[in-house]
Amino acid sequence: MKIGTKVIHAGIEPDPSSGAIMTPIYQTSTYVQDAPGDHKGYEYARTQNPTRNVLEKNVAALENGKYGICFSSGMAATDTLAKLLKPGDEVISTNDLYGGTYRLFNTVFNPYGINFHFTGMSDLGSVSALINDNTRMIWLETPTNPMLNVIDIAGIVSLAKNRDILVVVDNTFASPYLQNPIDFGADIVIHSATKYLGGHSDSVLGAVVCNDDQLAEQLYYLQNSCGAIPGPMDCFLQLRGIKTLCLRMQRHCDNGREIAHFLQGHPKIDRLYWPGFPTHPNHDIAKKQMADFGGMVSFSLKGNDYDEAVRILSATKVFALAESLGGVESLIGHPASMTHASIPKEEREKTGLVDSLIRLSVGIEDPEDLIADLKQALGD
Ligand SMILES: *Cc1c(COP(=O)(O)O)cnc(C)c1O
Secondary structure, eight states: OOHHHHHHHTTOOOOTTTOOSSOOOOOOSBOOOSBTTBSSSOSBTTTOOHHHHHHHHHHHHHTTOSEEEEESSHHHHHHHHHTTOOTTOEEEEESSOOHHHHHIIIIIIGGGTOEEEEEOTTSHHHHHTTOOTTEEEEEEESSOTTTOOOOOHHHHHHHHTTSSOEEEEEOTTTHHHHOOGGGGTOSEEEEETTTTTTOSSOOOOEEEEEOOHHHHHHHHHHHHHHOOOOOHHHHHHHHHHHTTHHHHHHHHHHHHHHHHHHHTTOTTEEEEEOTTSTTSTTHHHHHHHOSSOOSEEEEEEGGGOHHHHHHHHHHOSSSEEOSOOOSSSOEEEOTTTTTTTTSOHHHHHHTTOOTTOEEEEOOSSOHHHHHHHHHHHHTO
């Protein structure tokens, strides 16, 4: 089955009790048993919920994996994956990373004795130099947030081969429409489904997909033991949102392309980041591993002019100034003070995340209106 059909049908059957074509919202905390232990596969709703189970099957299929495990947020999913580690274990992670993940690794898990190394992963040599006998996990995001570097998933997987190292890919920015890390050999895919998967900025949810039976068992065990499960209403909203994932992603990519080209060469712009430009340092990898280039575009201003950045961020009328991304509506954001404020300035600037950097999550509105809005905000 192709992804355009999977988003609508994979794992989704008419509801067995009524034939309802849309998965019902099973808003219940427990299930009645006929005799102790004699039940229909559902005992308590932290452990199993039919709405969640359907979403988990659907998300697994979208990522070409066997198992899907959903959580109350992307961070809850990340937290659960970090709990696969033990004191003394080491993790190699992208340095240009979602701010919340950086914070969780450095301030929550590091005190438990897990050591994190952050490095630019465009250079595979810098990753391989950090691998040692304690390395248990390589964590990457691609494209990265907000610098839109593209990392060679298969290349990273080749470094971990034949070693006891899990390769985890945060696929939030690409979505399963653009890339399926498991096909390149990744062990685990994680999503903040809050973003493109759900796609409507109306729910917070996380998802993990893997293929390995033992790993899946461990993750279901952690999901049930730690309890960061999503509610049934949010699972329903995700299932509904996912149905249009392919249509939305096509439009996000088309609009992203138009806006990147409009911004190219603009007199106020210093650096422009979009992996679709042949001049982007990782363009060849992007072409190889992604179906298109996505709807995220970042740029910095000439002279790293922070005041001008604040003026532009406040001047758009269609682009809303807000954190998050991946919804149908276009958003404009300031990573240094918003999504990446928890990363120290020196660390941020090493990756190019300067104070004048502006990030666009290009929505699915009419591109003419989006460009007109950017024109007036830039003062053209
Ligand atoms: C938003 C985001 C997260 C965190 O997800 P939440 O659903 O907000 O908890 C993790 N990774 C990336 C790349 C994100 O954009």
